[in-house]
Amino acid sequence: MLLLSEDQTRHALPFPALIDALEEIFRSGCVMPTRHHHDMEMSGEPDATMLLMPAWVPGEYAGVKVVNVMPGNSARGLPAVAAQYLLSSAKTGEMLALIDGGELTARRTAAASALAAKYLAREDAGHLLIVGTGRLAPNLVAAHMAVRPIKQVTIWGRSKEKAADLARHVGATYPVSVTVAGHLEDVLGKADIISAATLSNEPLIKGALVKPGAHVDLVGAFKPSMRESDDDLVQRADLYVDTRDGCLVEGGDVVQPLQAGVIRAEDVKADLYDLCRGTHPGRQSDDAVTFFKSVGAALEDLAGAMLAYKTASK
Structure with missing residues (x-):
C-alpha cells in the first residue's frame, strides 16, 4: 500500500490539476453517503468534531476520510485539523x-474555492484579501492564483504576528505584492476576492463594505453555530454553495x-454541480457581488485522493 506523507501529498496535488479533477468529479458525480x-x-x-466522509466511484475507487477538528489546538501550537484518507479499489x-x-x-478545500472563483469571480480579479492565518490561508492564495490574475494579496488575522508571518511566506513564495491589514473594515471594500477561512462564531465580512463586483469565498464556519458573513451580505449577494445538501444543513x-x-432555500442560485455541468452560467454581471459558501464534500476528497495516487504512482 502506498503511504503518502504531508510533503508527498502536497507534491502529488498541484493546484491546476487538482482544480481540474474537482471539476470533473462534480461534472460526472459519484456515490456520496451522508x-x-x-x-x-x-x-x-x-x-x-469528528467527521467520517465516505465516497466511491462504482468499479473504480472508494475512500473514506477520518477527520478530527480540534479548535483548542491553537493554544497548543498545533493544527486545528488532523486527518487521514484511506483509498481503496472499488473493484x-x-x-x-x-x-x-x-x-x-x-x-x-482551497481548490474548491478556486473552482468556484473560476465561475464566479470577475475575469480581471487581481486583489485577493485573505481573512484568517491558519493552514488554509497560503493554499487559498496559491489556488486562486491558478484561476485569476492575482497581483496583490492583503492578509488580515486576529493575531498580527501570525498575519505578518504569513505575509512574509506569501511574499517569498509567490510573485505578488503582500500587505497586512490592521483593521478588516478598512480593506473589505478594496478586494476583488475576499476569502475567509476562520473558526469564527460572529460575522466578520460586512456586506455593506464589500464593493460591487467582488466575490466572497467563505470557507470556515462549517457548523450551524459558526458564521463569517452578516445578513447584509447574504441579502445583497448572489448566493452559491459547494453542495446544497451540505450548506443548507451545516x-x-x-x-x-x-x-x-x-433568505429562502430558493435564493441559492446554484452549487458546484450546476456550475460544472453548465446548468447555471455563474456570474451574471460585472457589478454583481457573488457569495460562495463551502462546507466540504466527500467527493472532493475522493477526487484529490485519486489524483494523488495516480500522480505518486507514476
Whole structure:
C-alpha cells in the first residue's frame, strides 16, 4: 500500500490539476453517503468534531476520510485539523493508499474555492484579501492564483504576528505584492476576492463594505453555530454553495439566515454541480457581488485522493 506523507501529498496535488479533477468529479458525480458528524466534548476548551466522509466511484475507487477538528489546538501550537484518507479499489477492495488527510483537506478545500472563483469571480480579479492565518490561508492564495490574475494579496488575522508571518511566506513564495491589514473594515471594500477561512462564531465580512463586483469565498464556519458573513451580505449577494445538501444543513453562513427568514432555500442560485455541468452560467454581471459558501464534500476528497495516487504512482 502506498503511504503518502504531508510533503508527498502536497507534491502529488498541484493546484491546476487538482482544480481540474474537482471539476470533473462534480461534472460526472459519484456515490456520496451522508457524512457522519460527531461532537466530541472537551474539558476547558471548545468542543471538538469528528467527521467520517465516505465516497466511491462504482468499479473504480472508494475512500473514506477520518477527520478530527480540534479548535483548542491553537493554544497548543498545533493544527486545528488532523486527518487521514484511506483509498481503496472499488473493484477488488484492495487498500491502495493512505494519504495525509490534513494536506489533502487543505488543498482540496482551497481548490474548491478556486473552482468556484473560476465561475464566479470577475475575469480581471487581481486583489485577493485573505481573512484568517491558519493552514488554509497560503493554499487559498496559491489556488486562486491558478484561476485569476492575482497581483496583490492583503492578509488580515486576529493575531498580527501570525498575519505578518504569513505575509512574509506569501511574499517569498509567490510573485505578488503582500500587505497586512490592521483593521478588516478598512480593506473589505478594496478586494476583488475576499476569502475567509476562520473558526469564527460572529460575522466578520460586512456586506455593506464589500464593493460591487467582488466575490466572497467563505470557507470556515462549517457548523450551524459558526458564521463569517452578516445578513447584509447574504441579502445583497448572489448566493452559491459547494453542495446544497451540505450548506443548507451545516454551513452557518447559510443556515442562520435561512432560520431567521432573511433568505429562502430558493435564493441559492446554484452549487458546484450546476456550475460544472453548465446548468447555471455563474456570474451574471460585472457589478454583481457573488457569495460562495463551502462546507466540504466527500467527493472532493475522493477526487484529490485519486489524483494523488495516480500522480505518486507514476
